[in-house]
Amino acid sequence: MARIHAGHFLSYMQTSTLLITIILLTFAAYYFGRARSVGTSHSVGGVRYLHSLPKYYGYLTSILCGLPALALLLLWNIFEDGAVTQLVVNQLPQEIASLPAGELNLYVNDVKNLVRGNIVSGEIDATIEAAAKHYSSLLALSSKALTVLSLCLAILGGIVGLRLVSPTAPARNRVEKIIKAFLIVCSLIAIFTTVGIVLSVLFEAIRFFDAVPVFSFLFGLEWSPQMAIREDQVGSSGAFGAVPLFAGTFLISLIAMLVAVPIGLMSAIYLSEYADARVRAAAKPALEILAGVPTVVYGFFAALTVAPLVRDLAATAGLHASSESALAAGLVMGIMIIPLISSLSDDVINAVPHAMRDGSLALGATQSETIRRVVIPAALPGIVGGILLAVSRAIGETMIVVMAAGLSANLTANPLESVTTITVQIVTLLVGDQEFDSPKTLAAFALGLMLFVTTLLINIVALHVVRKYREQYE
């Protein structure tokens, strides 16, 4: 076993040495390409008669040498394990290969663990030994093939690059074209990310909706995602009605906005309209510290300080508050959102032209009347856009509610009770054991889909409003 383990280690080492070798080859290719261009230039009367500077010939050669080989290395590493596993499964005896997907997966994991020298869950028999041997021999073969192929590709690319070097070859244009292609690919990653989010969440969500009807998910009033371990258990089916989660999310976000909107907006107004420049210069960045504090810190603050405070205050008022009350989580979330609202409102308030203020003041309005009747109405679309962005932030906020809000899905409007939110449920469903064939795990993706769609719609509207408003006064 130790030897097999060492073999795996060796293949890991080979990948990194291979990488270093290829990188060294690309450096060499640069040097040779450059030298060759200088050499060929003698026939046309010197370096200045080359189409491009010598270094561009070097760049081109090294790109041709390194790029295909590195791409191969990357793709190979991504697909190697899957392909090798498939080959091993094909070689397994009929009665094991025809096992259901889950058990087959466990078996394959055992084979891999045996090869890596880890603890194996099942019994080690001759079949699994043979499979492990097969697996490690395939791995060894694969890593040898990779070494040979990628080095050949690198050398071949380098030779092609060198052959392309001639005084008339447009090396610079070619290099620039390649760089531009790289730039385009990088700018497309944002699109790929969005598509990836949509596809991954949608795909699992559709599988969830196969098991649970869309209607009962969207409008069901009961949420208890525990699936039965035994068939005859009480409440064995699990209930996936998401209304309590939507309500909880709404309640906490509402509390947060009730805290953040007045405080954020008023402090933006005060700092931009009343405070003198020095106070503003000091106070604005200080308040923005609140935006830089990680949400996990807010969560801890909510659970450690604010929740007990809320409970004690409620007790003195003769009320009963849960120690995971919606109020505590909402309050702290509001504190987190204050700087978001205040900086966005600050931007739009400052964008209102001064002539409008002057006109109002000249008519005899007091400063606060000017602000309320002229500045705010003029800035309103931008402020609403900012508030919408803050709402989407509150809906998607995770750590504060995970640490300070509850897990039980109560359908209540009482802020002193414990409620749960979409994000809390996603975390509880996915942390720990995941089975991608049970509705319990897939429900998290359905919730993720709801979360993504909701926040996306709000964001699109908000960004549109903010942008349109900005153009109005520019």
Next chain:
Amino acid sequence: MSNADEQAAVVDIVTAGLKRRYAAERRFRLFGLLSVVLGFVFLFALFASIISTGYPAFQSTYVQLDIDFDPAILDISASPGSEELSAANYAGLVKHSLRELFPAVKKRRERRSLYQLVSIGAEYELRNRLLTAPSFIGRKEALWLPANDDLDTFMKGGIDRQLPQENRRLSDQQLTWIDALLEAGRIEKRFNTVFFTSGDSREPELAGIKGALLGSFYTLIVTLVLSFPIGIAAAIYLEEFASRSRWTDVIEININNLAAVPSIVFGLLGLAVFINVFDLPRSAPLVGGLVLTLMTLPTIIIASRAALKSVPPSIREAALGVGASRMQMVTHHVLPLALPGMLTGTIIGMARALGESAPLLMIGMVAFIVDVPQSITEPATALPVQIYLWSDSPERAFTEKTSAAIIVLLVFLVVMNSLAVYLRKRFEKRW
């Protein structure tokens, strides 16, 4: 009515309302001031609560014991090999010295509660000591050894003597022993090095943040290596090369929207794509870094585009005018001028990534991991996730650790943000 009368009536109306209007003005202004002050109160409360609970964790309590490295107690031969040494009975050493200190304690149950005062970490320390210097065998040394977390909490004032015995974590008897030890000068608080040099542990006095710090470090390295070049490249293309078209509009709206997508959704993406489809290892900083890359890319792209926009067109025109290609214009002239702005944006993005925990929970960087990770493919946690894990623990000693870890995290964030501000101040050019 004449014109003059009318004017006088208007003036009357205005003056009558003036008092009310000025009051409204003062009220409005006061509300504004109050909001700002309230913001500061929140900020202060947040920091005060974290720092006041967290600072004691930077100290820990030690107990001085006379350890007799007697081979008979250790249950080893006179000249043991290293294997024999690591399996020796170190708990016996601690127990023996405690029994010598308090010879009156005879009952098994009493003895057990006496032994509880010293941390299990004392055994590990003794073992390390003997493994590095076997010459200690047979000698008797007075050593400072880590105390149990209850004693530690007591020393920091976290346990109230006045409470009835059932309601506190130390019994009356344990308190009398502690008093005796204090009297003899055998209890001392020292700087808590364990907190910075060890990984996670179930025992609060042995738990440290080194594993989480390294996990965060590896994750951030992956994020930086990927997101900095990709973000800059995307910004350069969108700002310098792309012609205004529907397509670039789509990309732009997309990037702005991605910047506002909840971070947990990126975690779902990472789980479904990187772990389930590409079969990358769970809980690994590699996957964490990939997810955080996707999350921070919009921030970096937006900041980099702003930096490119602030380079005046005249520089581009001058470069093109002397015959540079577009690519040469960008790489030789525009990029060097925009780089400080891009770096600032990247550092701010990295600071956000350092504080992010929700997506890391999705990809399994939330497991209890004792070992300090050695590479980007080994299971690890990150600092914010460690904070989340500890905050869940009911023991009071862990609350203290949580706050201390938060302080460390905040220090890192302050350093990173100050660096960004410094870079901006130092290299910002007004054209």
